Amino acid sequence: MPEQAVARQDSRETLSFYVVGALFLIVVPLLNVLPAEDSWLHISDFRLNQFGKFLAFAILALGLDLIWGYCGVLSLGQGVFFGFGAYCMGMYLSLQIGKESVYGSELPDFMVWTQVKELPLFWYPFKNFIGGFLGAMLVPMLFATIFGFLAFRSRIKGVYFAIITQALAFAAWLVFNRNETRLGGTNGLTDFKQLLGFRLSDPSTQRGLYILTVLALAASYMLCRWIVASRAGNVLIAIRDSESRVTFSGYTPWKYKLFVFVVAAGLAGLAGMLYVPQVGIITPAQIGVLPSLEVVIWVAVGGRGTLIGAILGAVAVNYGRSVLTNYFPEAWPFILGGLFVVVVTMFPDGLVGMIRKLSDRKKTPSPLIKAEGSTAA
Amino acid sequence: MTDGDLILNCENVVVDYDGFKALNNCNFSVHYNELRVVIGPNGAGKTTLLDVICGKTNPASGKVIFEKGVNLVGKNAEDITKLGVGRKFQAPSIYGNLSVWQNLDLSVKRASKGVFPTLMGRSSPAERERIDETLGTIGLSDYAYDRAGSLSHGQKQWLEIGMVILQDPLLLLVDEPVAGMSDKETEQTGRLLTALSEKQAIVVIEHDMDFVRQIARIVTVLAEGTVICEGTVEKVQADDHVREIYLGRAKVAH
Numbered sequence: 001m002p003e004q005a006v007a008r009q010d011s012r013e014t015l016s017f018y019v020v021g022a023l024f025l026i027v028v029p030l031l032n033v034l035p036a037e038d039s040w041l042h043i044s045d046f047r048l049n050q051f052g053k054f055l056a057f058a059i060l061a062l063g064l065d066l067i068w069g070y071c072g073v074l075s076l077g078q079g080v081f082f083g084f085g086a087y088c089m090g091m092y093l094s095l096q097i098g099k100e101s102v103y104g105s106e107l108p109d110f111m112v113w114t115q116v117k118e119l120p121l122f123w124y125p126f127k128n129f130i131g132g133f134l135g136a137m138l139v140p141m142l143f144a145t146i147f148g149f150l151a152f153r154s155r156i157k158g159v160y161f162a163i164i165t166q167a168l169a170f171a172a173w174l175v176f177n178r179n180e181t182r183l184g185g186t187n188g189l190t191d192f193k194q195l196l197g198f199r200l201s202d203p204s205t206q207r208g209l210y211i212l213t214v215l216a217l218a219a220s221y222m223l224c225r226w227i228v229a230s231r232a233g234n235v236l237i238a239i240r241d242s243e244s245r246v247t248f249s250g251y252t253p254w255k256y257k258l259f260v261f262v263v264a265a266g267l268a269g270l271a272g273m274l275y276v277p278q279v280g281i282i283t284p285a286q287i288g289v290l291p292s293l294e295v296v297i298w299v300a301v302g303g304r305g306t307l308i309g310a311i312l313g314a315v316a317v318n319y320g321r322s323v324l325t326n327y328f329p330e331a332w333p334f335i336l337g338g339l340f341v342v343v344v345t346m347f348p349d350g351l352v353g354m355i356r357k358l359s360d361r362k363k364t365p366s367p368l369i370k371a372e373g374s375t376a377a
Numbered sequence: 378m379t380d381g382d383l384i385l386n387c388e389n390v391v392v393d394y395d396g397f398k399a400l401n402n403c404n405f406s407v408h409y410n411e412l413r414v415v416i417g418p419n420g421a422g423k424t425t426l427l428d429v430i431c432g433k434t435n436p437a438s439g440k441v442i443f444e445k446g447v448n449l450v451g452k453n454a455e456d457i458t459k460l461g462v463g464r465k466f467q468a469p470s471i472y473g474n475l476s477v478w479q480n481l482d483l484s485v486k487r488a489s490k491g492v493f494p495t496l497m498g499r500s501s502p503a504e505r506e507r508i509d510e511t512l513g514t515i516g517l518s519d520y521a522y523d524r525a526g527s528l529s530h531g532q533k534q535w536l537e538i539g540m541v542i543l544q545d546p547l548l549l550l551v552d553e554p555v556a557g558m559s560d561k562e563t564e565q566t567g568r569l570l571t572a573l574s575e576k577q578a579i580v581v582i583e584h585d586m587d588f589v590r591q592i593a594r595i596v597t598v599l600a601e602g603t604v605i606c607e608g609t610v611e612k613v614q615a616d617d618h619v620r621e622i623y624l625g626r627a628k629v630a631h
Contacts, residue, residue, distance in 0.1 A: 227496065230498070232496040235483060237475055241471075241472040241475070242471070242472060242473075247454045248464050249490075250486070250544065255491065
């Protein structure tokens with residue numbers, strides 16, 4: 001019975017959520033702390049930190065999956081919202097450097113050598129952690145509200161929306177690159193020392209940040225799960241399948257699009273906020289057109305329209321990159337591009353689709369998205 | 378006809394597509410609980426007429442009075458849906474990646490269809506019962522949890538009719554429901570529409586004359602954007618003007 005098949009799929013996903021969650025939350029940090037450094041079980045501080053980064057990316061991917069995978073609206077500007085979150089947290093961290101900076105000034109280093117004498121007004125809220133935290137969440141969401149309102153209300157959709165968001169990513173990149181923006185220009189914000197009094201160079205701080213990222217990812221996943229399982233989640237899928245029909249069922253599509261766009265922006269901001277203290281730097285190169293496109297590839301590879309797929313794709317592609325760039329640094333863009341082409345043409349449901357197809361082969365047809373009706377873009 | 382019991386009254390409606398008048402001073406009215414069939418050659422403006430009523434197309438001039446004096450012209454589709462006009466499109470227009478049940482659940486008439494009420498909303502037992510009942514009416518009880526995209530063409534058409542019924546429309550607009558259906562499916566659709574017309578007014582656009590004979594009480598003939606004849610099937614088929622329009626063209630009268 002299909003109903004049972006869906007239920008089985010659900011309980012299987014819940015089970016794997018707990019298993020994988022416990023693995024990342026408890027087992028991985030323990031393997032970092034307990035085994036001797038030369039043991040094959042040992043996970044180095046470097047690896048742990050790297051996983052933390054990947055899991056932050058997974059939060060970003062979840063947001064894109066919500067708007068693209070479920071609602072069919074392709075946004076090529078998620079990197080911008082990630083950047084807003086990252087920069088807000090970065091500004092807080094920059095102000096925490098204090099006298100430890102290279103020039104020994106209370107101002108961040110880049111301000112000293114760009115001859116900024118006083119802290120610009122818009123930096124003030126980031127003097128304390130609450131300001132940085134709220135900024136990292138609210139700035140992307142507020143911006144997405146305004147941008148999304150203008151775009152969705154004017155019924156900009158499909159390819160046009162994708163192009164506009166790409167233009168947004170490019171514009172943001174240009175603005176953040178300028179020294180006059182007072183955000184460190186091309187060099188961005190870096191050289192952070194401490195977060196809430198914890199030294200960022202300390203492995204235990206990084207371990208804490210890693211655990212925090214796992215928890216944030218779990219919370220984000222549950223939030224998305226809840227949205228997707230609600231009736232509003234069905235409306236999102238309905239919009240993807242047949243937007244004009246949704247109007248005649250009495251719903252206003254643009255309001256739903258705006259809602260998920262803002263949620264996705266919030267998730268991107270959260271991801272950016274977690275990324276900065278773990279990676280230790282944020283520059284315009286990490287928020288422009290290319291990083292935004294990469295998110296699309298993660299989701300496509302993992303399997304769009306499945307939340308697990310977004311997480312899986314983000315982690316797998318980034319892990320693949322870290323391994324492969326060791327051996328073929330120059331070939332990575334080609335590998336990534338090739339991967340995208342292969343997935344889109346041969347495995348439209350991504351890794352998750354492949355796994356489900358294999359495990360369901362003799363049981364029931366998979367209830368995954370079938371290529372039908374209007375697809376994204 | 379008295380004006381008092383009209384559910385819909387279109388007055389002098391003009392739709393102009395860059396000089397081509399899809400509707401040209403069209404006057405068309407429907408009574409409560411009436412099952413009206415609209416026929417006419419290709420390009421007569423039948424679908425455009427439904428588009429105007431449900432808010433998909435804005436007329437250049439004219440009035441569309443719904444119920445007691447509400448002018449639908451200028452209102453958007455969502456608001457017209459809320460007032461009680463349901464539209465079944467020509468091509469089956471359902472949500473292929475949702476289950477049949479979910480398709481119906483989304484369509485149920487509810488106080489608010491805003492984002493947050495919908496996010497929090499759970500189907501009440503009464504609503505579930507209503508959906509199950511509708512599943513029975515449209516003959517899809519056995520397919521409730523199937524992906525709607527996997528249904529046959531005829532079943533998709535019924536599903537969409539079911540979706541429209543659940544909006545509790547006072548007026549149901551149905552565009553060529555039996556195109557592409559088998560004879561048996563056509564007959565079932567006819568019975569379904571006849572049964573529904575006991576509760577609401579229905580306007581059906583159709584080409585299939587056998588089907589028209591099965592369901593119609595009054596037929597309206599549309600040509601070149603205006604109503605040229607209205608009456609029983611026999612009267613319409615005997616009309617010289619109608620014969621002239623269809624001559625050598627369609628399969629209408631025989």
